[in-house]
Amino acid sequence: MRASLPTHDSIQEFEGARHDRLWDGMTLWGYRDGAAGAAYMLGYSVEMALKCAYFRLAGLRVFDPIARPELRSAEARARVLGLATQTESFHSVQFWCDLLCKHRHDLLSPLDPTLEQRLVTETGIVYDRWWVDMRYKAEKLSRNELEHLAAAADWFDRNYPDLYR
């Protein structure tokens, strides 16, 4: 199994993970004791969506490696564009959302204002309920919080291509 895995991360790999983890999350959501796993998977799919949208916008091809130099360049670009959002080891959905929006503005190709406003809102919903370190914690989201997270993950799934086009 290990030997058959790709040797590097790429948009192609991340997009596959985005889709698969979203459905893992939705499936777990249906189980009585699946809340923690569902929350982790759903938030992870959103992280992948935002990362991929940014790297597509930044000109990476789907098979190009995404490694330290690409991530470091994204962080450096955020600083040059005047963003102060922390990367949280490149897992912060807030960081990727802010960078995506600012990059698009500076390219003179901003998102439609209604879409951008919704993107910011949905990202905030996910940021408040998901963080990568959840996988180490025994914390539980309430049913209501999980529903908000699932609705946000579903919104990202439906609107993903519009974020980078």
Next chain:
Amino acid sequence: MPVVRRNPTHRHPNHDALVHEIVRHLKDEPDLPELPRIVEETVTLSPALRVYVLWDQWDSVRDVERSEIILQAYDQARGRAAMLQISVASGVTPAEALQLGMTL
């Protein structure tokens, strides 16, 4: 031995001078030293550009700040659109390039 205090989020003291030197090279000003050597790599089927800067001055500069300095220099010398075209901005010292097997 005295205690050395470091603030990892602090800018390098020569940050602006390093940006300025790369700007001079990007503008191809007269009497330029051999380094920094700026290598621009085009990407097939993409408008993106990868930029590598070989320079011994990177030694005491953190990786992310090296990338930031390169992007700032492009922003100043060639404008925002050109800076946004760069998908990878990487600064390496000659010793690091040798270690990584990079030919710049």
